[in-house]
Amino acid sequence: MTAARESQDSCNYLSGFGNHFLSEAEAGAVPHGQNSPQTVKYGLYAEQLSGTSFVMARHENLRSWLYRIRPSVLHSQFVRTANLNLRSRPFNEMEASPNQLRWDAFALPQSGAIDFIDSLATIAGNGDSSSLRGSAIHLYGANCDMTDRYFYNSDGDFLIVPEQGRLSIATEFGIIAIAPGEIAVIPRGIKYQVTLPDKSARGYILENYGPPFRLPHLGPIGSNGLANSRDFLAPVANYEQKSAPAGGAKFRLTNKFNGNLWQAEIDHSPLDVVGWHGTYYPYKYDLSLFNVIGTVSFDHPDPSIFTVLTSPSEVNGTANIDFVIFPPRWMVAEHTFRPPYYHRNTMSEYMGLIFGVYDAKQEGFVPGGGSLHNAYSAHGPDFDTFNKASQGDLKPNYVGNTLAFMFESSLIYTPTKFALESQHLQKDYLSCWQGLQANFSLDQS
């Protein structure tokens, strides 16, 4: 059993991507036959949460009805609070450059208590949350639970990629547990609280400002393959009745809004949804269930074959952002250079490593670290990898100890000051390719 699968053991889920689900923590909490009756069973309030505009086409329309103990409007006025290392548009602290960039892993906090939200540190971003285009790349590295604190994001969806430590994500819709090797998507607007079963946790976050994530079209692959719909899991309803102590400190409700953090006081847990139904909810996915498809003859398909989820742009066939993984797989290609080919890409690529070794980089690309190759910045296997792969025996080979991922965007990423001035930025990244020499010779047959 993988670490990823173990995290599912204590939670129940509803299976399927994009389904209309109904879940009740108490029988009859969701009204039958209508959404907003004059009174709701158990004295609950009915509230709709929209993930798309009201008039979005039916097959893309996302909304859920929540039946809750108190309506969401019960909170104090929001006031600005410190963004710390979290950044959003306009991404203009620094200039984007064509230079290839790579970072070592960022350390977990060594002192103090840093929860999931306070630990957010932005590496790079593009686009504009207010125009529904673009994305941001954040890291998290937390050492304490969110206590009496709740969060929601008005700007984008969080796709969370754990690299160390499990996360328990208590949401309005129920609890999602994820471990390294799994991901969770928390769509914008949904309130949640993150706790750390392993006392600390580190990982990556893709914040999607664009259209909601969807599964990529499969084209000639057919009706099965890559990430299969049934393996996406939504939580079952689970509410908490928790009030701030009379005369004591209130709970905090933190909101990322138009690029900044705002905070309100709230005297109860907002995770008080007793039942819900709809198409808009958080979900998780176990990356080990990805059905990897590759060549069984020669040459590589383009890496789009590894796409798990995509957020489209207004340009047909061009993603706002893709989430792509490079999981364990067999390599069997004949008379083929098996590592990823050298290339220059119109898309901009941020890569991270969850565990193991990536097959194009023998050294320097480490779990918790990352690399950024912006549009048309050349990249590919390092010197050592090229030499080994050019001379190796082409037996079928199982690449088992590896799980890398890529956030790939049609917009150029501008790194933040935090990222470019970090001691973890590798000053010698270019040197990994410098041993590559011109082997051209007319004497070769």
Ligand SMILES: [Fe+2]
């Ligand atoms: Fe690439």
